[in-house]
Amino acid sequence: MSAPVLAIEGLCKRFGGLVVADSIALGVEAGTCHAVIGPNGAGKTTLVNQISGLLAPDSGTIRFAGRDVTALGAAARARLGLARTFQISSVIGGFTAAENIALALRARSGSALSPARDAADIAARTRRLLAEVGLEGMGSRLTAALSHGERRALELAVALALDPQLLVLDEPLAGMGREESRAMIDLLTGLKARTAMLLIEHDMDAVFRLADRVSVLVSGTVIASGPPEAIRTDAAVKAAYLGQEEAS
Ligand SMILES: Nc1ncnc2c1ncn2[C@@H]1O[C@H](COP(=O)(O)OP(=O)(O)OP(=O)(O)O)[C@@H](O)[C@H]1O
Numbered sequence: 546m547s548a549p550v551l552a553i554e555g556l557c558k559r560f561g562g563l564v565v566a567d568s569i570a571l572g573v574e575a576g577t578c579h580a581v582i583g584p585n586g587a588g589k590t591t592l593v594n595q596i597s598g599l600l601a602p603d604s605g606t607i608r609f610a611g612r613d614v615t616a617l618g619a620a621a622r623a624r625l626g627l628a629r630t631f632q633i634s635s636v637i638g639g640f641t642a643a644e645n646i647a648l649a650l651r652a653r654s655g656s657a658l659s660p661a662r663d664a665a666d667i668a669a670r671t672r673r674l675l676a677e678v679g680l681e682g683m684g685s686r687l688t689a690a691l692s693h694g695e696r697r698a699l700e701l702a703v704a705l706a707l708d709p710q711l712l713v714l715d716e717p718l719a720g721m722g723r724e725e726s727r728a729m730i731d732l733l734t735g736l737k738a739r740t741a742m743l744l745i746e747h748d749m750d751a752v753f754r755l756a757d758r759v760s761v762l763v764s765g766t767v768i769a770s771g772p773p774e775a776i777r778t779d780a781a782v783k784a785a786y787l788g789q790e791e792a793s
């Protein structure tokens with residue numbers, strides 16, 4: 546089996562007396578989607594922040610694409626192809642959709658080409674990315690004027706501009722209606738061939754449709770990890786989380 550794209554070992558993080566990561570071990574294989582589920586406050590976003598480099602763990606290691614990135618900052622990890630999206634939409638409202646993508650493309654590529662060729666190249670790649678996330682022809686729209694679902698799609702295009710080996714998605718369906726959710730799930734399904742994914746999501750239909758592996762995080766501890774079918778029927782998981790979701 547090939548080495549995992551992401552391999553986390555012994556990850557620990559506390560906020561004062563609150564343990565939010567308790568010796569977390571987790572891996573994401575190339576070409577797969579690994580979902581992390583768990584109740585509110587379980588530590589999912591804190592885990593994503595540590596993986597993406599926004600937050601330093603107290604101890605433990607994070608290996609990405611075969612190298613130890615634990616000491617690297619978020620920008621360095623992004624340049625290596627580790628992209629993330631945020632629980633709360635994060636694109637720049639005063640920019641157009643195309644400008645947001647072009648900014649990410651320029652950050653990724655530096656400026657190796659001549660300015661004119663560079664501009665044409667960036668424009669073509671921007672159009673391709675817009676089309677890829679279902680925003681064809683919407684490049685000149687101001688981001689602030691996009692619908693919530695369109696903004697989430699744009700955020701995904703910005704992440705894809707990094708040409709990621711791993712896409713870390715923190716609740717990509719949060720706040721979406723049924724139609725928007727379905728479109729996003731279809732989009733993510735199509736992206737699985739292109740990049741590995743670590744998916745945080747409360748929508749269990751999406752998790753069980755997309756994930757090849759599911760880990761359950763409760764109070765900073767991974768209480769179960771396995772294929773979706775095994776997780777769905779795991780008694781401890783039902784007690785800790787799924788039962789609660791069904792009841793709510
Ligand atoms: N910077 C911080 N300082 C102190 N406590 C924090 C900080 N960030 C998060 N927490 C706390 O850590 C715990 C885990 O938060 P986190 O946001 O990781 O949970 P989550 O699993 O993403 O929850 P949700 O499903 O609501 O998004 C929560 O109790 C939260 O209040």
Ligand SMILES: [Mg+2]
Nearest residue numbers: 589590591632
């Ligand atoms: Mg969260």
